[in-house]
Amino acid sequence: MNPNDPRLDALQRYADGLATREDVAVLERAIIDDTDFRDLAVEYLHLDSAMEEFATVDDAVPLPEGFETNGKRRIERPIRGLRWALAAAASVAVMGLTLWHWWPVKNEVVQVEVEVLQLANATIAAPQGGMHIHDRVRLSSLDLRSGEARLRLPSKVELAVSGPAELRFTDPMHARVVHGKVTVDCAAGGQGFVLDTPVTRVVDVSTQFGVDARADGTTDVMVIKGRVKLVNPRQTQPAAPLEQGEAVRVNATQAFARIVNITGGLQPGEWSTQPPPGDCHIVSVSDNFGATEGFHFYRIVPHGLRPGAAVYTNRTYVWRAADGQDFPASLADADVVQTFFGELKRPAYAIEVEVARPVELFVLMPRRGIPQSWLTENFTPTGEELMLEENGTSAHAPSHVPFEVWKRAIPQAGTVTLGPGNRDAKGGPVGMYGIAAKALPL
Amino acid sequence: MQSKPHEDQFLRLYAEHEPSLHGFVRSLVPTRDDAREVMQDLAVALWRKFGDLGDVADFRRWAFGMARMQVMAWRRDRGRDRHLFGEDAMAIIAGRSEEKSQQLDAQHEALEECLGKLPADQRTLVCAAYAPGVRIDQLAARQGRSAMTLYKILHRIRLALVACTRATLAREGLA
Numbered sequence: 001m002n003p004n005d006p007r008l009d010a011l012q013r014y015a016d017g018l019a020t021r022e023d024v025a026v027l028e029r030a031i032i033d034d035t036d037f038r039d040l041a042v043e044y045l046h047l048d049s050a051m052e053e054f055a056t057v058d059d060a061v062p063l064p065e066g067f068e069t070n071g072k073r074r075i076e077r078p079i080r081g082l083r084w085a086l087a088a089a090a091s092v093a094v095m096g097l098t099l100w101h102w103w104p105v106k107n108e109v110v111q112v113e114v115e116v117l118q119l120a121n122a123t124i125a126a127p128q129g130g131m132h133i134h135d136r137v138r139l140s141s142l143d144l145r146s147g148e149a150r151l152r153l154p155s156k157v158e159l160a161v162s163g164p165a166e167l168r169f170t171d172p173m174h175a176r177v178v179h180g181k182v183t184v185d186c187a188a189g190g191q192g193f194v195l196d197t198p199v200t201r202v203v204d205v206s207t208q209f210g211v212d213a214r215a216d217g218t219t220d221v222m223v224i225k226g227r228v229k230l231v232n233p234r235q236t237q238p239a240a241p242l243e244q245g246e247a248v249r250v251n252a253t254q255a256f257a258r259i260v261n262i263t264g265g266l267q268p269g270e271w272s273t274q275p276p277p278g279d280c281h282i283v284s285v286s287d288n289f290g291a292t293e294g295f296h297f298y299r300i301v302p303h304g305l306r307p308g309a310a311v312y313t314n315r316t317y318v319w320r321a322a323d324g325q326d327f328p329a330s331l332a333d334a335d336v337v338q339t340f341f342g343e344l345k346r347p348a349y350a351i352e353v354e355v356a357r358p359v360e361l362f363v364l365m366p367r368r369g370i371p372q373s374w375l376t377e378n379f380t381p382t383g384e385e386l387m388l389e390e391n392g393t394s395a396h397a398p399s400h401v402p403f404e405v406w407k408r409a410i411p412q413a414g415t416v417t418l419g420p421g422n423r424d425a426k427g428g429p430v431g432m433y434g435i436a437a438k439a440l441p442l
Numbered sequence: 443m444q445s446k447p448h449e450d451q452f453l454r455l456y457a458e459h460e461p462s463l464h465g466f467v468r469s470l471v472p473t474r475d476d477a478r479e480v481m482q483d484l485a486v487a488l489w490r491k492f493g494d495l496g497d498v499a500d501f502r503r504w505a506f507g508m509a510r511m512q513v514m515a516w517r518r519d520r521g522r523d524r525h526l527f528g529e530d531a532m533a534i535i536a537g538r539s540e541e542k543s544q545q546l547d548a549q550h551e552a553l554e555e556c557l558g559k560l561p562a563d564q565r566t567l568v569c570a571a572y573a574p575g576v577r578i579d580q581l582a583a584r585q586g587r588s589a590m591t592l593y594k595i596l597h598r599i600r601l602a603l604v605a606c607t608r609a610t611l612a613r614e615g616l617a
Contacts, residue, residue, distance in 0.1 A: 012597035016578070017473035019525055028531040042538050043604050046465035046546045049477060050553050051572045051600075053461060 011041055015048050111138040112169040115152040122147035123163065142167040144180070148269050156189030157204075160269035181212040183269045187225070200250045201231040207244070210271050220273050222247035222262055222297065225316075245314025245340050246295040247273070256295070260286055262313075264299040264338070276300050281437040282335045283354040289342055296340040305336035305436050311388055312432065314340045317400075319364075319434070322385040328405060330384065330438070331362060337435040344421060344429035351418045351435075358440040359410050367402040369422030369430035379406035401431065409440055452492045455501045456485065461550055462502075463509050466539045470513045470532055472525050484512045506543070510536050549607045556606035564599055571596055 002008075007030045010023040019027075030037045116135045124130045126143035142149070144163035151159045155172040165180020175182075176196040185208045186193050193204040195211055197219040202211055207226025213219050221230065223244050230240045232254050240256075242248065247259035261284050263272045276282060280302035289296070299313050307327050311317040321327040337353070353361065363379055364386055365371065384405040410416055421433045463484065468477040488508055495504055513536075517526060527535070539546065557565060570581055571592070582592040 008597075008601070012593065012600075014472060015600070016593050016596075017475070018593070019472060021525070024525055024527065028527055031527070031531045031534055038534065038538055039542070040604065042469050042535060042542060043546070043549060043607070044600060045469040046539070046549060047553060047600060047603055047607065048474070049465040049468035050461060050550050051557075051568060051603075052474065053464075 007037060011044060015045060110169065110171060111140045112172055113154055114139050116149065117152055117158065118150035120148040122149050140169055153190070155193065157193045158185040158188070162269045177211055177213040179213045179215065181210065181269070183210040183271065184208065199252050203229040203231060205229060212273065218249050218251045220247065220249050220259060222259065222271065242295065243314065245297065245312070247297040248295045258295045259297055262297045262299045264301040264304065276302055280335050281355055281357060281359045281439060282337060283356050285337050285351060285353050285435070287349060287351045289346070289349055296342055299338040301336050301338065303333045303335060305331050305334040309336060310338050311434055312340050313338045317388045320387050320389055322387050322402065325385070328384040328386070330382065331405065331436060334362065334436040334438045339432050339434060341432050344432060347420070349420055352415050353418065353435060354415045355410055355413055355437060357413050359437040360440050361408050361410050361416055362436040363406045363418065364403045364434035364436065365406055366422055366431040366433065367404050369424050371422050372419050374419035375406060379408045381406050403434070451498055452489060455498060456488065459502055459505055462543060462547055463505055465546055465550070466506060467509055467513060469535050469539050471516065480512055480516050484509055487512055506540055545611065548611050552607040552610040553603060555610060556603050559606060560599065567595065568599060
């Protein structure tokens with residue numbers, strides 16, 4: 001390998017996405033004609049791929065100057081500006097900058113035909129004539145004082161608006177939340193839908209997401225399915241991606257803070273960044289995952305454990321009964337935590353569950369692998385079993401991953417620390433567990 | 443008798459071969475973002491077709507074939523992009539990647555050790571530069587360097603790592 005070989009410069013530019021037409025031509029000739037260079041190019045590009053796996057932004061690796069994290073605790077720490085710096089992939093940049101160019105032009109408010117799909121206890125200040133289910137009305141804005149309205153735009157984008165909320169329409173693919181909570185479903189169409197808030201712009205990629213433009217000027221964004229891109233409205237900066245199961249609070253200075261807990265429900269608009277209701281036994285969940293984990297959230301669903309309930313916030317698996325068995329009565333309607341698939345290779349991650357009162361705390365652990373001491377020493381297997389399956393799999397599909405139910409009596413309100421999931425013989429992770437709680441039997 | 447393929451098997455097999463597949467795809471597309479995009483589609487395609495796989499022992503060969511098709515489909519969508527290799531060059535790279543797949547797996551193993559041998563400042567730089575979504579120009583600006591300088595530094599580190607992994611494999615009789 002001659003480090004002065006000019007073809008290596010072309011290879012570098014190709015690997016970094018900077019290659020010119022001439023670079024590509026030079027590389028093509030070299031790859032076809034020179035077996036040694038071909039091997040080097042293959043190894044170089046494979047290595048480039050593998051480096052992503054080894055790269056990390058973690059406490060174990062000092063960050064370069066300018067990437068300080070203020071020494072704050074990982075949970076809910078503001079990552080001021082870091083996300084913008086870290087999230088700017090080149091392909092995303094193109095889209096972000098493109099959007100920027102047309103945004104000022106399209107920021108006017110126009111009337112858009114809206115189909116009213118559902119109204120629940122809705123008090124509507126605008127439009128002045130109100131709305132009725134199945135109406136098709138032309139709206140430039142919606143002022144919903146209370147209740148919920150579910151609307152479909154001509155782009156097939158569905159909006160669940162939770163009052164109090166105010167919305168302005170720019171076109172069928174573009175709206176602005178002045179304040180309040182909106183859940184957007186682009187599953188039936190409308191990829192690329194844009195939702196502006198006072199501090200950020202959310203661009204759909206293929207997704208279902210929620211936005212809450214809060215009274216304090218911040219905006220909460222959470223992704224239920226797929227992915228969105230957040231665009232900084234103040235500068236021509238590229239977009240920051242937010243993946244399924246991630247949630248952030250954005251403020252006016254573009255600082256991102258991880259939202260660790262989402263309180264959930266079964267309907268589209270039933271999500272909140274507020275604490276769970278008082279009758280929920282689980283108050284909060286937190287962890288010590290590092291910055292490499294991004295902005296994953298735990299979703300606490302009061303009384304939500306049942307067949308078909310989601311297992312993870314960033315996967316589509318659902319719980320169901322084991323083959324030939326009923327869903328365990330001891331778990332039915334328990335308060336449940338949707339966890340997430342994250343950096344499970346970390347040797348000693350910890351999850352803290354705060355409970356409001358004496359409870360039976362359940363850990364739903366994959367049956368495979370070796371249970372860790374925090375589990376075997378503090379929890380007892382109940383002998384019950386659940387299955388995890390892909391959402392939408394037919395009833396005749398084969399069984400999937402079996403999970404064992406472990407339980408522990410927690411005699412008083414407080415915090416319980418859980419450890420890593422089961423490990424295989426080499427110490428590698430075998431999956432992520434679920435968490436549930438029910439009142440401790442008297 | 444071969445048990446019916448199911449998700450548990452799929453996840454295990456995919457996790458085992460994902461780094462190799464990613465490296466393979468990366469060698470066929472121009473940027474890391476492109477590779478990620480293809481890998482997302484590939485994962486879905488593999489899962490959808492997994493039931494058609496007769497013997498899970500053939501997973502690796504089958505997955506590499508699927509990866510090649512996925513890259514071809516991705517290329518078709520960008521047929522006029524001047525920054526892509528022609529089909530001849532791509533076929534040669536794909537063939538060579540498959541021939542060298544075991545050696546490339548070994549390279550992957552050796553890389554961790556070689557990264558550990560880098561001077562601390564270089565290791566820190568690599569970690570920052572390859573962190574998800576990082577922009578080299580912003581990283582360079584924060585370090586008071588030009589983006590081109592940083593690209594060149596990273597290039598030299600990559601070449602050093604290739605040399606290191608080759609030496610490691612040679613010592614182990616794998617090169």
